[in-house]
Each structure stands twice: as C-alpha cells, then as structure tokens.
Amino acid sequence: MAATETAAMGSATAQPGWSSRTAFVLAAIGAAVGLGNVWRFPTLAGESGGGAFVIFYVACVVLIGLPLILSEVMIGRAGNTDAVGSIRKISELSGSNPRWKYFGVIGVVAAFLILSFYSVVAGWVVYYIGVMGADLVANLGNGDLFGGALQAETTAQVQGRMGALFENVELLITMHLIFMGITLWVVSRGVTEGIEKAATYLMPTFFVLLIGITIYGGIVGDMGEALRFMFSPDFSKLTPQVMNTALGQAFFSLSLGVAGLITYGSYVSRDTPLGTTSGMIAFADTAVALIAGLMIFPIVFAVGLDPAAGPTLVFQSLPIAFQQMPAGSVVGFLFFVLIFFAALTSSISLLEVPTAWGIGEMGWSRRTSSLVFGGGAFVVGIACLLSLNVWSDFKPLAFWPIFEDLAIMDALDGFTGKVMLPLGALLTSIFVGWIADRKLVRAESGLGSSMFGVWRFLIAWLCPIAVTLILVFGLFPGLIG
Ligand code: TRP
Numbered sequence: 001m002a003a004t005e006t007a008a009m010g011s012a013t014a015q016p017g018w019s020s021r022t023a024f025v026l027a028a029i030g031a032a033v034g035l036g037n038v039w040r041f042p043t044l045a046g047e048s049g050g051g052a053f054v055i056f057y058v059a060c061v062v063l064i065g066l067p068l069i070l071s072e073v074m075i076g077r078a079g080n081t082d083a084v085g086s087i088r089k090i091s092e093l094s095g096s097n098p099r100w101k102y103f104g105v106i107g108v109v110a111a112f113l114i115l116s117f118y119s120v121v122a123g124w125v126v127y128y129i130g131v132m133g134a135d136l137v138a139n140l141g142n143g144d145l146f147g148g149a150l151q152a153e154t155t156a157q158v159q160g161r162m163g164a165l166f167e168n169v170e171l172l173i174t175m176h177l178i179f180m181g182i183t184l185w186v187v188s189r190g191v192t193e194g195i196e197k198a199a200t201y202l203m204p205t206f207f208v209l210l211i212g213i214t215i216y217g218g219i220v221g222d223m224g225e226a227l228r229f230m231f232s233p234d235f236s237k238l239t240p241q242v243m244n245t246a247l248g249q250a251f252f253s254l255s256l257g258v259a260g261l262i263t264y265g266s267y268v269s270r271d272t273p274l275g276t277t278s279g280m281i282a283f284a285d286t287a288v289a290l291i292a293g294l295m296i297f298p299i300v301f302a303v304g305l306d307p308a309a310g311p312t313l314v315f316q317s318l319p320i321a322f323q324q325m326p327a328g329s330v331v332g333f334l335f336f337v338l339i340f341f342a343a344l345t346s347s348i349s350l351l352e353v354p355t356a357w358g359i360g361e362m363g364w365s366r367r368t369s370s371l372v373f374g375g376g377a378f379v380v381g382i383a384c385l386l387s388l389n390v391w392s393d394f395k396p397l398a399f400w401p402i403f404e405d406l407a408i409m410d411a412l413d414g415f416t417g418k419v420m421l422p423l424g425a426l427l428t429s430i431f432v433g434w435i436a437d438r439k440l441v442r443a444e445s446g447l448g449s450s451m452f453g454v455w456r457f458l459i460a461w462l463c464p465i466a467v468t469l470i471l472v473f474g475l476f477p478g479l480i481g
Contacts, residue, residue, distance in 0.1 A: 034346030051233030076265025082360030083259035107259030111353035116380035123175030221298030244474020257424030433460030
C-alpha cells in the first residue's frame, strides 16, 4: 500500500507492533485456539448430537466468521490504537457518528467478563496438571511408564475428583489465581516481550502435542466411532437453539465479537496481507477444533463413556479413560498440558483487550492497566467459582427463560456467548459493511476486486441477516413454536 494512504490513516503513531508476520499469525492463532476448541467444541458437539452441529459450525466459520476476522483485523490496523479508539478514528475518517465507538466498549466489557470465567476453567486444568503430574512422577519412580493413570484410585474416586474440587473453594481460588497470575505476567510484559514470545513458544508445542495425542487416540481408541459421531449428520437435530449455539461457538472460538482481533490487528504492520492471514487464522482454528474432537472422542468411545457428558467431558470422563488406557499416565499429563497452553495464549488475548483500552483511552501504563483488569477479572472469577458450590442456587438471569436455570458462571458464559458476541459481531458487520467509508475499507482490506465483491456481500448482507435471525430465534425460541 502507498505510503500516502498509510499516513492518511494515521498509522505513524508510536504503537507497539508484532516483530514479524509470523509472530502475528501465531499470536492470533493462539488467541483463537483455546478452551473453546479443546473443551467447549467437543462438549457442544457431543451435547448437540455430533454431525449436523459440526457441519453447521463449519459453515458459520467460513461464511460469517472469516469475513468478520478480516473486518476486525482491518479496523484495528486502520485505527492503530485500542478497539474503542480505532472505531472512533474510522468513524471520524468516514464522517459517521462517533457513537459507533460504543460497540467497542461492549467488546471490552465482554472480553473482561469472558476472561473471568475462562480463568476459573483454566484453573481446573492447572489442578489436573498437578494431579496427573504427581501421578506421572510416581509412576516414573516405579519405572512404570506405560501404565494407566491414577492406578491407586478406583474409577469412582477418579470421577469424584471433579466434584471434590468444586466443593473446595480455597483450591479453586488458588488454581484460578495461579492461572490469572501467569496471564497477567505475560500481558504486563508487553506485545513483543510478552504476548508474542508466549505464542511463539507455546503454539508449536501445542500442535506437536495435539497431533501426537490424536495419533495415540487413533491407535488405542475407537477412531471409527468418533468419525461417525462427528461427521454423519442427523439434520433433525439442527434446531434453532443448536444453530444459535453453533454460531455463538464459532464466534467464541475465533475470538470474534469482543474486539479481540481489533486489538491484535492494531499491532499489525502495513505490509501484512490481511486476506490470506485471516484465512490462515480461520483454517487453523477450525482444524484444531475438529482434530480436538478426533483426539477426544476415540478415547471416550473406547471406554464406553457418554459423548454428551457436557462440560465435565474433558475433566471427568477423560481421566477415567486415561486410567484404563495404556500409557494413560504420560498421555493424560500431556493432554492437560496441551489444554493449558491453548488456554493461556487465549486468556492473554482476552486480557489484552481491556488492557489496551486502559492504555489508549485512560492513558494508563501497561502495568497499571493489566493489573486493574487482571485483578478485576480475578475478583469476578471468584463469584463464578462460588456459583459452583455455595452460590449454586443463585440464578442471576432467572427472569430470562433461556438462562433461567443458570448459576453465575454458566449465566456469564451463556450471556456473553449468546448475546454479547453475536451483538458485537452484528455491529462489526454493519459498521464495516455500511458505516465505514467504502474506499477506506476497500484499500485497507487489500483484496482484489472479485474477492472484495464476495467479501463485501458476506459482510454487508449475509452476516447481519444471518446473525440477526439466529440471535432472534435462538434467544426467543417461542417465536417459532
Ligand atoms: N477463542 C478462545 C477459545 O476458543 C477464547 C477467546 C480468546 C475469546 N479471546 C477471545 C473469545 C475473544 C471471545 C473473544 O478458547
């Protein structure tokens, strides 16, 4: 792109930046690949009956997610500052209402809320790393490398561990604190020294573990059953509720709708081709979700467990499986390390959104800003983890039928995933498709004319219509009887 255009968009300000294109791609894939892929996706696919959900999910990623990734990264790069400031800047350049910046604010709030419960769940992962790690060390001491995990316990004891953890408030808080502490430490070190370094070490290791454990599952587990479960569709299961869940999951997994990629996009250099890069992010994230399913379900089916176990699938069912499987001790430990790496690179991106906002809009230092929001999310997270036990009867959204049975943690998950992310995504598509100056959008996208036409159709027409429909029917299932 010509230097004059760069200057016109005000990119000359001193904003930190990724040190290379690879660094950005890894950080963005790290943000996308997380608990959403290895925990939420298999859980939802299992609960929603497999095949039809998976196919609809992939369609959402390609037709709605991918155009939105490009849109968010573009807003960030053109604005070259935090999400709210970037949207404001583009509104100004486009001569439109500066109040559009408030959709950035929704995003900042959503990222903060997601971080709070995300860290609690990641805390469970830390706990299981401890449990499986101690078991592994003991087995290594015995020279028993190929044995199952947790041999000293009965199946009922292994299964009971999760319930026991949920009862133990101090332990939950400690694990949540450890995870949030590490996230905070990385983010406070900055874009190149913290975020980028974490991604460049953790993501390649993650991929090696993912492939390794999937191959293991294929050898000792029931891959045929897993493939059937994930890919043979029963479209009668595709209710509006399931579609809403799938679309929400696509947003969550791709880190869309809460300004995450606007924030990361603001650190992207002008010579990065955004179209290809967005495609790589969408592809990698979806591949990891599908592979994670093919890593988990063969193991689940091999020992006859229920694929629709829900959120406990990974934490309760899999340890039972690892107890019974060869080398379960080693693989079980590595499995939780894998989830931990995925979760960490994502929580980093979640904390970076409000942190960048504090730096850009409040003029705080990175240290102060990350501490304020990391500390705040830690506190909100405590309310979430209390809802697993002492506050389990408190249903904050009881007035809203689809959320009425949910305690704080599930209510936050449901509300951010089903309301805030789709709303953020809807506003992003309207903003990029209709509000922002067409020439600016076109130049910033870097797309050739036919690709631009396709993309513009998807972002200006398909995204807003599909997201609105799914939002309305998903949130008010009564409308279609
Ligand atoms: N995408 C991550 C996952 O799949 C979670 C996440 C990270 C996220 N950053 C986000 C979700 C921003 C929404 C918005 O686990």
